[in-house]
Amino acid sequence: MASTQTPLVQKSSIPFYRDERILKIIAQVVSTVVIGGFIFLAVINFRNAANARGLTLTFDFLKESAGFPISNPPIDYDPTMTFGRAFFVGLVNTLLVSVTGIFAATILGTLVALARLSSNWLLSHIALSYIEFFRNIPLLVLLFIVYFVVFGNLPVVKESIVWPGPIYINKRGFYLTWPQLTESGTPFVIMLSIGFVVALVVYFLLRRRREISGQDTYYLPVSLGIVILSGLLGWVFSGGTPFQLSTPVLEGFNFSGGLRFTPEFAGMLLALSTYTAAFIAEVVRAGIQAVDRGQLEAARAVGLTTMQVLSLIIMPQALRIIIPPMISQYLNLTKNSSLALAIGFQEVFSVGKIVINQAGRAVPVFGLIMLTYLVLSLLTSMVLNLFNRRIQLVTR
């Protein structure tokens, strides 16, 4: 097939307004001018407003003394400390409520999902009601019900509700009996952490060897043994009791000792975790149901036990589907923790708002708040995406 090579399109015949390359350049220029123009206008307006009101864009106010109190700061704080420190206290509060919320919501959500998949009709429908109830009401309404109605009606300190533990519940918070580190506890904790790291390394090494050689290397009992041994060693080293149970005791008008959750923290945690758990339950259920039934039947047919079927066949496959939507639920929870503002739990956003009122620097503070959330979001999704990549199916 010999054919004469003639150009299909004569280049010279295209007018410039139909030439895609020229059009692209024009579109490029126009879009740059429009977007740049808007930003330019905004900046000009902002400079005028800033000059008129004497606003500055610097962050040196962070070093000034804050002068406002934060109730129950998780780390050392008093009003003489700087705005930066106050902001950091808020950040710690956000992290505290988000991380505990993520743990609680994951556990609760998984339990609800398992209940939803139960063969018991009643249990499965209780789980369904839970999911449908919490998914369809606004989080803020839930938060108000928990904080203002439930916690608002708790008894005063003198008439605390006592639960076994003992746990004392009253208007001022939740008081738990909690093991407290004694002076001799530090070597114990150090030993235990070293043991934990060693156990983790040994676990992966032995498991790898097993995957290569096929011989059972008892990786689970061995690594567990290392942890227990290091704990025992640490106990001996510390030469005494590393922990002491600290029980809340009523002294005057308040409890001292033990672990205290403020009503604000507990309300936020309760609302966030029960709400997010409903969404997590649906994610987990969908993931488990997406695993092909044939997989389960095949696993049973080769004689795996129920535990083995769950941990070796169902979970690894379900996790691949669960992780990505789970990441977005965790991010939602972290962002939703900003609602704490409405009940006066002082996390990043509410501290930021006070700083705006006190220091009058709206723009830098807002930049700081947004940056904090963006970094938190990016970090969370980065860590979980790394994990996600590890468990995804490797296709050749």
Add this chain to the structure above:
Amino acid sequence: MENIRTTKGAIRPPQPPGPLKWVRDNLFNNWYNTLLTVVLVPTVLFVLVQSILWVFTKADWRPIIENPMLFAVGQYPRDQLWRVAIGLSGIMFLMGASWGKWGGLLRTISLSFAIVFAFLALLPVQLETLDTDLRIYLGSTVLLIFIGAWLGRLKAVKKAYILIGWAIMPIISIIFLIGFEGVEKIPEVSTTFWGGLLVTFLLSAGGILASFPIGLALALGRRSSLPVVKGFSIAFIETVRGVPLVTILFMFSIILVLLLPADSSLDRLFRAWMAVTFFSAAYTAENIRGGLQAVPIGQIEAAKAVGMNAFQTMLFIVMPQALRAVLPTIVGQFISLFKDTTLVVIVGINDLLGIGRSVINMEPAFLQLDLEVYMFIAAVYWVFSYFMSRASARLETTMGTRTTL
């Protein structure tokens, strides 16, 4: 021929399982399920009985019964309520007409509204706040929905008419709600008086509608080959999705003023609406992008092959398929936006939840009735969200079957 016997009586379809068998299969099929059932039945019964007792005997619904108008429209002047009523009737009429024309999801929505209105109109309890005028109005709105549905079925009423109605009606209603300064019949009503469900609906419906074109532009921008447009779209989408709605709301109520010309002032409700719109636009953009990615590349190649230009390909080939694919997701997003509008309480706007809070503080006696108020608000949100999500799930299945020619 003796071997041939009729199978009469020998083979029958299996009997449907009796209730006893159902109970045995679903509640007592093994020992731990039996144990669970034995524990759960009394618990569930106890909780159910207690809740029903609370709703009908213990709970004191006075805050809601005495102030239904507050929950519906906030402090909108009572002598100007007819303006809200006309807007609502107009929207309901259009809703009915759309039901007649398209059916499906719109049918569910129109019928739910009709049922709620009819229920309120015929409520067999004498209430001071639910007087005859209001009942007649609610009844006639139900009638309007059905008249609309009947008209919508007529061939003479074209789809375009209804769409034009939808484009004009909300704008007219809002202009009507705002009113004109100096006009005696319809004086201006400041948005500080607006409240309750009115604001909740305006913010969520207005937010999702306005976010759609912006989201579409951002989605196309993110796929664009122009680096400036692409970069701007990605930056906008990721920033907005990375921060909580509260930040955006505050941003618009505090920072926005600084970025506008010095003498400009924006209404508080308008700023909240802008915040909700921009927030929603980022999520809409990602949804639409998902839809765009779902359109097979072959469709675009075929469009190019028959000589369509990029614009035509987008408008006639890609968009219809992409938008159809994302419609259920958009409904889902509307639901979450509907719930998220409660956050405007934090910037001091009296939506349904805000009104609830002020009602609690209205009378000392109501302070103890906060559970009732919050439960009522939760129930309102729950009913709307639940039925919307059910309708969206149904939409997903019908969409799946309708993709074939």
